[in-house]
Amino acid sequence: MTSRTGVKDPQSVRPDGSRATPFAIAGVRTIALHNVLTRSGVLTEILRTDWPELSIAPRHVILATMNPGGITDWHRHRMQTDHLVAIGGTIKLVLWDGREDSPTHGAADVIRMGVMRPLIAIVPPGVWHGLRNESGVPASYLNINDVPYDHADPDNHRLPADSPLPPIAL
Template structure:
């Protein structure tokens, strides 16, 4: 796994009223600080990639549908520099994924319906000076092909 990336298995607690699932707590190992919480969606087959941050750490959880999330370690001083990792998660495999600064990430909705992603970054979004650095999904700088089928190795 890319250095600094963390996963936290999540569990549903069901009862006769429905389900509850804790996503992130202030006493979790991956918790650094609170910036904001936001929800974003992706339509089936849509790729939202690539971006990274220089200041914030992202905590990402897919609560509806399923996504394929890919990471690329762009940190030249990292022991995993240049490494690509892939995660498949969502309502059928719930996890919280923590992505450190300078690690590019993006995802593709792989479910038949829209996916809903909850993100809890460590910093609030700064509209005047966004901490967001983007590359196109097919950037030659990242050795990853969004069109490959699951189980095939990228990079």
């Protein structure tokens, strides 16, 4: 209930800036990336196959650019595990667990992605997800995954961006 004193903030981050709470959806996680200041600018390692946190063999990489305010459909994959990395602009990634056999079925999460605090957001198969470009400029991301895209039989199932089914808005 809202009182005249307002609603107190819960803890959202730890003193080191990491998330204070685990993700609600089983299997959703992030890998922190690190910017290195160089003589000429900034350098960021995006992915190394010798990282122990990496649980896929990367086999397909796409670069996608979203227009300012652009939004994708809700979609999910049967086989591929998306590894999403924002490389320009600010992107809101919204996730909803549609896996009937999941212990967190119905749960939702939000991950904000941008180059200021780079990360890999990992989306397991079966988890509905959609992206919104929250910045006023084009926003780009890489999707690194483990199943080469099949043009004749795409591993994509969709709901409209404004579907009333998810418990959370894109």
